[in-house]
Amino acid sequence: MSDIITVKDLCLWYGSAQALKDININIPEHAITALIGPSGCGKSTFLKTLNRMNDLIPGVKITGEVRYAGQDIFAPGVDVNMLRKDIGMVFQKPNPFPMSVYDNIAYGPRTHGIKGKAKLDDIVERSLRDAAIWDEIKDRLKKNALGLSGGQQQRLCIARALAVEPQVLLMDEPTSALDPISTGKIEELASALKEKYTIVIVTHNMQQAVRISDQTAFFLLGELVEYGDTETIFSVPVDKRTEDYITGRFG
Amino acid sequence: MCLPMKKRQSKIDPVTGGSDIRPPVLWDSLMKKQAFENFIYGVFLLLGLITVGCVLLITVYLIISGIPAIREIGLFKFLFGKTWASTAKTPQFGILPFILTSIYGTAGAIALGVPIGFLTAVYLAKAAPPKVKAVVSAAVSVLAGIPSVVYGLVGMLVLVPGIRSIFHVPDGASLLAAIVVLAVMILPSIVNVSITALEAVPQEYEDASLALGATPTETYFRVSVPAARSGIAAAVVLGVGRAIGEAMAVMMVSGNVANMPSLFQSVRFLTTAVASEMSYSSGLQRQALFSIALVLYLFILLINAALNFFLKRSKEA
Structure with missing residues (x-):
């Protein structure tokens, strides 16, 4: 498996507070990489660095190197909109636009210049099928997306992200606002999606990391403490701090 | 604010209901507070009604004083007359x-x-x-x-x-x-x-x-x-x-x-x-x-x- 994202000596500051310290990590494609760690450890910050969503926060300073498919994503001249098209994101709280299900899915493709009803119809159906929600809402495509349940909204958001044909899907605690059944559906979905996509998922739920991820990275206080096969991390962690965290001694 | 209090009071009879060990001084202070709350409520209501009253007054006055001319001229002639x-x-x-x-x-x-x-x-x-x-x-x-x-x-x-x-x-x-x-x-x-x-x-x-x-x-x-x-x-x-x-x-x-x-x-x-x-x-x-x-x-x-x-x-x- 080749690495789709490589990160070298990544540091990030919010003003004068350092949130990420010398992160080195390679993320393989067509796999699920879980980022775990206590609140405020920098895992979400790291995730948002990968599609440069941190650019939007004033006072952020970043050093080091992040390469996506071999390209430095911070190089001048990088089209950040194309980067975000390639590296999609699903947020913690389901955030469908206050418009119809159809328009939610079609938003991304339309943004990238796709016109024509037949084409968009195709994309909408394919995306909703990929997100395993087509059968549930195919009769409600014209209804407002805010009327869906939380779990359906989150799968809709996944479908919306898939509609622009990304390579990588970043998921920022996608199930933390959902009930267990919806959580199960999203986990199943994530496992199915890794055939086509690379997934990086931030999670607070260690069982979730065990259930679905291939690699796990443990963050603590802005540092990447340990990174490796999920099985290894959870059975024979090398670092004492990792062991303490996964056995529930803190966090 | 004061309406729920009124209800609470009506449930507890000051003589028989409630509790015997309630110190009367507390009860008194509750009565005072409630009277004050009711008073303030009345003041708010009055001030609110002033606005409503003004609107009503203006509306009624305009209708009463606006209708006669329209009657005399004719509604159509008044609204659609060009001169x-x-x-x-x-x-x-x-x-x-x-x-x-x-x-x-x-x-x-x-x-x-x-x-x-x-x-x-x-x-x-x-x-x-x-x-x-x-x-x-x-x-x-x-x-x-x-x-x-x-x-x-x-x-x-x-x-x-x-x-x-x-x-x-x-x-x-x-x-x-x-x-x-x-x-x-x-x-x-x-x-x-x-x-x-x-x-x-x-x-x-x-x-x-x-x-x-x-x-x-x-x-x-x-x-x-x-x-x-x-x-x-x-x-x-x-x-x-x-x-x-x-x-x-x-x-x-x-x-x-x-x-x-x-x-x-x-x-x-x-x-x-x-x-x-x-x-x-x-x-x-x-x-x-x-x-x-x-x-x-x-x-x-x-x-x-x-x-x-x-x-x-x-x-x-």
Whole structure:
């Protein structure tokens, strides 16, 4: 498996507070990489660095190197909109636009210049099928997306992200606002999606990391403490701090 | 506040009910507090009723004093008569010129002021750097506080001669001048209400759009603005209300002649029709002025209903 994202000596500051310290990590494609760690450890910050969503926060300073498919994503001249098209994101709280299900899915493709009803119809159906929600809402495509349940909204958001044909899907605690059944559906979905996509998922739920991820990275206080096969991390962690965290001694 | 307390009191009988060990001093203080609460409640109610009373009084007064002239002239002749000659030997009281002038003037002000105000609001709410935002917001607030007579004065001294020389018309005091002044006057309402609506759009919507690879501008216009559309509609309606009710500034720049509206002609609005003749009017003429006020009032009620509708929708959204 080749690495789709490589990160070298990544540091990030919010003003004068350092949130990420010398992160080195390679993320393989067509796999699920879980980022775990206590609140405020920098895992979400790291995730948002990968599609440069941190650019939007004033006072952020970043050093080091992040390469996506071999390209430095911070190089001048990088089209950040194309980067975000390639590296999609699903947020913690389901955030469908206050418009119809159809328009939610079609938003991304339309943004990238796709016109024509037949084409968009195709994309909408394919995306909703990929997100395993087509059968549930195919009769409600014209209804407002805010009327869906939380779990359906989150799968809709996944479908919306898939509609622009990304390579990588970043998921920022996608199930933390959902009930267990919806959580199960999203986990199943994530496992199915890794055939086509690379997934990086931030999670607070260690069982979730065990259930679905291939690699796990443990963050603590802005540092990447340990990174490796999920099985290894959870059975024979090398670092004492990792062991303490996964056995529930803190966090 | 005090109603639940009343209920609580009625459940516990001070003599038999409640508890015997309750110290009487506490009970007394509760009674005192409650009496005070009731008193304050009464004061609030009274103050609220003053406003309602004023509205009722004005409504009733306008209807009573506006109806007789309409009866005498005839509703159709009054509303759709094209000639207003209140002091002629055989006076004519057709207010269609005023109605149309008010509608055209307001529509023109909206057509001119809304795009400017709306785009300003989008810029300030979403794109402007903090320092620029502070300066422009302060300017908007000042604009909102300028008395209408000052707008009229500046319009008279700058706009009217300007229109005369640019368009080569004999007199610059015209519908166009009024439209421009009104457009500027409604800017603050439109900007402020639109900003509030745009800032209330959850950041998550915008994040989602940006994360899909949309540019900030695409995000503002395809996500933020649609999400804020009810609030923006309310801003427009508020602008309509301000424009249609304005008297002083338009009187000073519109020439105040009862012509059918035309862009470069002197015109008279519903408001200015009342204001300009009231001081020397008498008899049927005076009554007709009240009727004009009634018509204006109905317009305002309609606009208010629309405003409430949009505000309610934007709250629900």
